[in-house]
Amino acid sequence: MGTKIIGGESDLFVVADPVDGTTNALHSIDFYATSIAISDKPFLDGVFYGLVMNLVNGEVFEAGRGRGALHNGQPLEVSSETDVASSIVGIDLSGIDKIMLKRVEPIILSCRHLRHFGANALELCQVASGLIEVFIDIRDRIRATDIAAAYLLLREAGGVVLDPTGVELNVPLTPKSRASLIAGNPKICNRILDKFRIASKIY
Numbered sequence: 551m552g553t554k555i556i557g558g559e560s561d562l563f564v565v566a567d568p569v570d571g572t573t574n575a576l577h578s579i580d581f582y583a584t585s586i587a588i589s590d591k592p593f594l595d596g597v598f599y600g601l602v603m604n605l606v607n608g609e610v611f612e613a614g615r616g617r618g619a620l621h622n623g624q625p626l627e628v629s630s631e632t633d634v635a636s637s638i639v640g641i642d643l644s645g646i647d648k649i650m651l652k653r654v655e656p657i658i659l660s661c662r663h664l665r666h667f668g669a670n671a672l673e674l675c676q677v678a679s680g681l682i683e684v685f686i687d688i689r690d691r692i693r694a695t696d697i698a699a700a701y702l703l704l705r706e707a708g709g710v711v712l713d714p715t716g717v718e719l720n721v722p723l724t725p726k727s728r729a730s731l732i733a734g735n736p737k738i739c740n741r742i743l744d745k746f747r748i749a750s751k752i753y
Contacts, residue, residue, distance in 0.1 A: 563589040563596070565698040565723050569605070571669025580606040583672040587698035587723075595720045600699030602671050611675040611703050619678055619706040628709040629680040632737040634745075637683035638663045640673050646689055652753040654688065656745040674700035677733055678707035684734030684742060688714050694727040710736050714750075716743050 564586065569575055571582030583604050589596035598615035611626070613619040619626040631637050639661045641654070658664065665682065667673050670692055676682045678700070701711050701719070711719045711733045721729045732739050732746075 561590055563592055563723055565589065565597075565695050567671065567695050567699075570602075570671040570696055571667075574668045575605075579668065581667045581672060582606065582669050583675075585671045585696075585699040587702065589698070589723055592723050593720055594694055594698060594701055594723060595718070596723075597698050597702045600702035602675050602699050602703065604672060611678065611700070613699075613703040613706040615702065615706070617706065619703045621675075621679055626678045626703070626707040627680055628678060628704070628707050628735045629683045629738075630735060631683045632735070632741065634660050634684075634738060634741050635662055637661065637738060638665055638681070639742075640665050640667070640677070640682050640685040642666050642670070642687040642689065642692075644689070645691070649753050650689065653746060653749045654686075656749050657686065657742055660745065670696050671700040674704050674711075674733055677709060678704040680707075682734075684732065684738050686732050686742065688730040688732070688746070690728055690730050692729050692731060693725065694721045694723050694729060695725055697729075697731070698723060704733055709734055710739055712739055712743065714743070714746060716740070 567585045575582040585602040587597045588599040602611040
């Protein structure tokens with residue numbers, strides 16, 4: 551993992567993640583992917599092309615800025631569900647401390663269907679496909695390089711990718727850059743954010 555400069559100055563930045571879901575792959579859990587993104591500036595919001603390939607079954611998720619998102623050539627669209635209780639909610643709780651657990655407790659208690667599959671890029675693609683309503687990772691650990699391609703896919707599918715303050719996520723495209731995010735359709739993301747904000751004021 552690192553940064554490689556090829557040639558002289560360029561207006562293009564290529565972000566590649568050979569294996570997203572490394573732990574899954576090492577343990578023969580069939581949920582991991584590879585992703586590649588191309589950006590016209592060194593920030594997440596500059597990504598104009600993204601591709602995520604499921605390395606288990608070969609399915610391909612692809613998006614171009616302003617061109618929509620595709621799954622094996624078929625258009626993608628995020629779920630329109632706005633009821634958190636009825637939604638499938640992906641949330642990564644790995645390694646969180648007691649304070650953060652208290653902050654996400656209202657979200658956990660309001661959901662009937664919690665999931666986390668262990669490969670962030672592929673999980674965001676499931677949100678873009680409408681299979682999962684929302685994905686949450688508020689540990690400040692998710693790498694920009696992990697989600698660069700899936701970020702564009704989700705946005706082109708009609709979703710949003712927000713930070714915990716409700717601002718559109720935009721971080722540097724560097725291996726060391728870390729972030730938190732809430733991703734899904736705008737309405738359900740706002741409902742999740744309301745629960746998180748209330749709890750954050752208490753804890």
